[in-house]
Amino acid sequence: MKAQPERIDLLLVDDDEYLLEDLRSYFVRQKFRVQTATNATDALSLVEKHAFQVAVFDMQLPDLSGLELVKKLQEADADCQVVILTGEGSIETAVEAMKLGTIDYLTKPVRLKELEAVILRAAETYSLRKQNQQLKGLIQQQSPGNHEIVGQSEPMQNVFRLIQRVGPTDKAVLIQGESGTGKELVAAAIHRSSPLADFPLVTVNCAALPEQLLESEMFGHEKGAFTGATAAKPGLFEVADGGTLFIDEIGELALPLQAKLLRVLEDGSFRRVGSIQERRADVRLIAATNLDLAAASQSGKFREDLYYRLNVITITLPPLRQRSGDLVLLVERFAGPDWKLEPGLIEALSRYDWPGNVRQLRNAVERAKILADGNLLELHNFPEEVANAEDDSNTSDEQPADLGQLTRQHIEQVYQAHAGNKTKAAQALGVSRRTLYRLLEKYEIAHL
């Protein structure tokens, strides 16, 4: 990962104004974003206002000793990397400063090329530290507390049993279920109960990227493999090596990529885009889909051999409407301990079909919390289609004949209520935009 000067905010501090100007004009020519100060006080006030990746300063400033400045600078911005310049006689102090965490020191007179190399290295350290912090954040997000799967219904108890069985093996797992049923949550639970739990769970969503980008995302590419590939990049299989790769919405994977995936599953080998070099990755695969893969493999949309490889262990998540008893637990969980439920709320909510499953329920509860006056969850603060589900079942004359018709009517109502705004309608239904498109097509609902 090479640091690029145009992305580097550089602070230069020296009381020798001529030297400072030489340094400034050199680094501006090299396209760094440069600010300067001639004393420690000005330098510190710049650091308070602005995030610098690298600060270069002279150890002998008129108003503060070099060591004091290092300390103060680190208090003001712990991420900023410090490089110091010293005269011949003050190397010992420079060594002291290194102990305090400065990244490097150079003795004057400074060779500009050398200083530039040191600054670029310091900027790389800065970005690595940043990335490290992001990864730590990601790992915390994946901690068990945030991912507890709620459910006491019989079908969910079966799911829990299966997770415990398959977790400790290294076998590929296929998770099936409608959108929003918790497939990603189950993938995380399998990963946590596996021996690979200390390694990251790397996720790729096949519906999120067009085919070519997805190929490079999964398998990596070499420099120059396509327009815009300015540097080589490892794919997620390489990133996940030794751990788990979660392939979400695998039913959307294009046929050429299915062939490539089958090969990795068979012998662990693959090639980056634009490369003839065989690479190997030892990855446990968890895949999820909301499509009927068996049907897709019969109709030729999904490779049969890949389906059989993935289908060794399948966990099928039931839709929310089939999890009797779970609704109350989920509503209480999403509401939080400080909230009360209006009497009859759960009965009313269970009359609704929840086509977007737990995700839709979660969104609806969050909305009802925002609209509530006190700490009471009330039905009238739920979306219209949810609150009115009760009325539909009473109007027996107009009641649609079958579930398909009911679903169609519901989707159409929501779509129209949002004036054809697909993003908003998909949110209200708790499904992705792509799923909404599919539903509109399936039920032949005209685009508005």
Ligand SMILES: Nc1ncnc2c1ncn2[C@@H]1O[C@H](COP(=O)(O)OP(=O)(O)OP(=O)(O)O)[C@@H](O)[C@H]1O
């Ligand atoms: N049993 C559950 N207990 C608690 N939260 C749940 C449960 N199931 C789902 N959720 C929550 O519902 C939301 C959707 O879950 P998730 O993303 O795992 O569904 P999904 O099946 O992968 O959806 P999609 O098919 O659209 O990708 C998340 O916020 C998740 O935390």
